[in-house]
Amino acid sequence: MKPGIGHTLWGALALLLVGSLADAAASTLFNTQWINWIEQDRLYNRDGWRKVMYYESVSGGWRSQVAEPAFFFSPIGRTDPAAEYFATVRAFISDTPDMGDDAAQCRYPRRFDWVSSQLPEDGVFPDIECPALSAFIEQAAPAGMTLIYPNAYLNNPASMFGHTFVRVDGQAGGETRNALLALTVSYGADVQPNENGFVYAFKGLTGLYPGSVRSHPYYRQVQNYNELESRDIWEYPMNLSSAQAETFVKAGWDLKDVNINYAYLLKNCSYRLLSLLEAAFPHYDLVDDFDVYAVPVDTLRKLDSVGLLQAPRFRPAIASRIHFMAEALTEDRLELSQRLVDDAVSAADTKTLAELPADQQRLVVDLAYEYSRFKAKKESAAMAEVSYGLLRLRAQQPAGQLEPPPDAWPQEPMQGHGVRRAGIGLGYWAGNQPHARFRFRPAYHDNYDRQAGFLENAQVNALQSEFRLSVDERDQVDLALDRLDLVDFRSLNPYHSMTPSLAWSGRLGWQRQSPDAAALPFGAEIGLGRAARSGANSHVFLLATLEATTKPQVLIGLHGGWIVDVASEDRFGIEAEVAHDFIAEGPTATFSATYNRVLSTNRALRFQLAAKQQGDLLHSRGSLDFNWYF
Amino acid sequence: MKKLLLTAGLTVALSGTAMAGSGPGCGLGSMIFAEKTGTFNHVLASITNGIYSNQAFGMSTGTLGCDSSQSIEYTQVAAYMDANLDQVAVDMARGEGEALDGLATLLEIQATDRDAFAATAQANFTRIFPSAETSRESAVDSLMAVLREQSSLAVYALNA
Numbered sequence: 001m002k003p004g005i006g007h008t009l010w011g012a013l014a015l016l017l018v019g020s021l022a023d024a025a026a027s028t029l030f031n032t033q034w035i036n037w038i039e040q041d042r043l044y045n046r047d048g049w050r051k052v053m054y055y056e057s058v059s060g061g062w063r064s065q066v067a068e069p070a071f072f073f074s075p076i077g078r079t080d081p082a083a084e085y086f087a088t089v090r091a092f093i094s095d096t097p098d099m100g101d102d103a104a105q106c107r108y109p110r111r112f113d114w115v116s117s118q119l120p121e122d123g124v125f126p127d128i129e130c131p132a133l134s135a136f137i138e139q140a141a142p143a144g145m146t147l148i149y150p151n152a153y154l155n156n157p158a159s160m161f162g163h164t165f166v167r168v169d170g171q172a173g174g175e176t177r178n179a180l181l182a183l184t185v186s187y188g189a190d191v192q193p194n195e196n197g198f199v200y201a202f203k204g205l206t207g208l209y210p211g212s213v214r215s216h217p218y219y220r221q222v223q224n225y226n227e228l229e230s231r232d233i234w235e236y237p238m239n240l241s242s243a244q245a246e247t248f249v250k251a252g253w254d255l256k257d258v259n260i261n262y263a264y265l266l267k268n269c270s271y272r273l274l275s276l277l278e279a280a281f282p283h284y285d286l287v288d289d290f291d292v293y294a295v296p297v298d299t300l301r302k303l304d305s306v307g308l309l310q311a312p313r314f315r316p317a318i319a320s321r322i323h324f325m326a327e328a329l330t331e332d333r334l335e336l337s338q339r340l341v342d343d344a345v346s347a348a349d350t351k352t353l354a355e356l357p358a359d360q361q362r363l364v365v366d367l368a369y370e371y372s373r374f375k376a377k378k379e380s381a382a383m384a385e386v387s388y389g390l391l392r393l394r395a396q397q398p399a400g401q402l403e404p405p406p407d408a409w410p411q412e413p414m415q416g417h418g419v420r421r422a423g424i425g426l427g428y429w430a431g432n433q434p435h436a437r438f439r440f441r442p443a444y445h446d447n448y449d450r451q452a453g454f455l456e457n458a459q460v461n462a463l464q465s466e467f468r469l470s471v472d473e474r475d476q477v478d479l480a481l482d483r484l485d486l487v488d489f490r491s492l493n494p495y496h497s498m499t500p501s502l503a504w505s506g507r508l509g510w511q512r513q514s515p516d517a518a519a520l521p522f523g524a525e526i527g528l529g530r531a532a533r534s535g536a537n538s539h540v541f542l543l544a545t546l547e548a549t550t551k552p553q554v555l556i557g558l559h560g561g562w563i564v565d566v567a568s569e570d571r572f573g574i575e576a577e578v579a580h581d582f583i584a585e586g587p588t589a590t591f592s593a594t595y596n597r598v599l600s601t602n603r604a605l606r607f608q609l610a611a612k613q614q615g616d617l618l619h620s621r622g623s624l625d626f627n628w629y630f
Numbered sequence: 631m632k633k634l635l636l637t638a639g640l641t642v643a644l645s646g647t648a649m650a651g652s653g654p655g656c657g658l659g660s661m662i663f664a665e666k667t668g669t670f671n672h673v674l675a676s677i678t679n680g681i682y683s684n685q686a687f688g689m690s691t692g693t694l695g696c697d698s699s700q701s702i703e704y705t706q707v708a709a710y711m712d713a714n715l716d717q718v719a720v721d722m723a724r725g726e727g728e729a730l731d732g733l734a735t736l737l738e739i740q741a742t743d744r745d746a747f748a749a750t751a752q753a754n755f756t757r758i759f760p761s762a763e764t765s766r767e768s769a770v771d772s773l774m775a776v777l778r779e780q781s782s783l784a785v786y787a788l789n790a
Binding site for chain 2: 172175178181217219220366373385394398399400
């Protein structure tokens, strides 16, 4: 039996069964025209049906990304698009007006729209009112959509690569409504309160999290990202009409209360969002390019490549606003601003303030207020009176505020280099023949890469590997793995007195310590310290480090460095590490210099020289790599 | 006005897991600059990207849990103010801003009256927010009293 005929029979049987139960719809149910229509064009094989139902190709057929049985009308619907198609049509036909919001048409409005649009005749399905859905759409008053990208955030493993969600912009009186009142549609893991980062990482990487589509008002999202987590937000208006925005809302409604597994690498917030956009707009192919992992900025690039995104707006985080305003003040006025908060709006400082020119008074108070709210993250109770006192002062000054103009915005994320990096180059270990080097990093960015578009001074290297291909005196070719990092993080944010932050590092991986060493010891290293601006284009850092390796070694030491932006995008840095090995009972010292020459957005040359003193041994080496980002 | 229900209510509509009165929102009487290291911050923290707990979702209840004897318009404004009291306060002190515009939207203030609304709010800042402990109820009531005194804005004042 051919599969098509099997589906036909299955469908006919299903229709007959329902037909015997539902008199009202019986006349249509027995109309075999239906089955012919569906079979004639094999509507269940259409790309749109697959997208609306989240079917993805698996070996031997199809399977929906949605695992929950309740999402399907057919018991085998998850893996059988045709059976689900017939069962769905049956369910839509069987709807009766008294079912209201529980009617199949109301429960899955996007699915209903799609199925109706594929059938050649109108009036096939009963007319059902959906009060909850109608109220929801009326309230959302969809006018258009905006893709929202909160920047990467190093202090939360869930957010290291950024995040994406959609804002459904509303309209009021024919005009776009205040953006804060708009609703948002996002997908995320359902994390239980108090679940710690390690549990998150484990469950996230293994795909054990349930996830779901949620809607928060945009003001909640702004408070969360801009204020609480201090992450800049990029807002990309999308080239979509109000009708399309309504379709998108319906697609989100289809997934209301439906569990869809969350997996950190691929089936994450950004990937699922692309699936949701495909369900709403099946003529776009958005998820095909992603098969191993989906980094949020790459999903942005995908949406941009199909012409969905317009130039973004920037919504600066609280720390960014503080830094921007602080730049606009002279040193003594900056100090006054800080004192107003730290000394709780003292009479002396208020008096000093009153002597400033009006526009400066306003700026000093605005900055102080932002600083007081930043400080309130840790000292909420103490800051309440301070913030309020500043607002009393502020209310006496003219309206208006200083906001960063577009030319002061950082470069938007898509301007950054590709997140994958492959390098080929030459290396030299003193005393050995030169060798060829191959490096690969699936994600994401390091302290010497071109910084534009990325969170500055935030290094996130994942699964970075380095191979050495050498030929010895006897012409033996040898390919060796010299380094493999599971993770290699480094946050070197320069300290700012109003937004104090620690510098830190963490690395987990294997690294060969000398060219002749047979062993590839595994090690873990953490560092904690501080970075500081040392000039307009440079910063210094010093970290206290603790390292343990399977060599075995237990090292405690210091790691310092100076990194400077040369020309516009090149970076040069020198770093030194001294440590004491408690097992070998001896010191080690490493010195390195790195220069990254940016050739274009996705091409760079990197020179590195390093020397390492370990006991009586001195290893020095150099390398030159051509790096390609994609 | 009825068409423009507060979007916080939408949250509930899409999540279907509302738990009225179990968190910040109507009826709780949020305060300007209230302690935010406790429950409130926890709610926000848990909507971090990828991290949406069911509980946090239920807690952003919008107009649910509000006093049902109040008008729908008043309830919407109250719910919005509960969630945005700090933001509205600073915008009023500055005489402009997006959060204040959001409030003006909910009050259905015409575009031509919005500057006057912002200027009035700034001029009466200490009356609307007389202390750091000003509650939402008190701030909304004072704002309505201030609006009633302005001939051009009185039409926008809501009754509790």
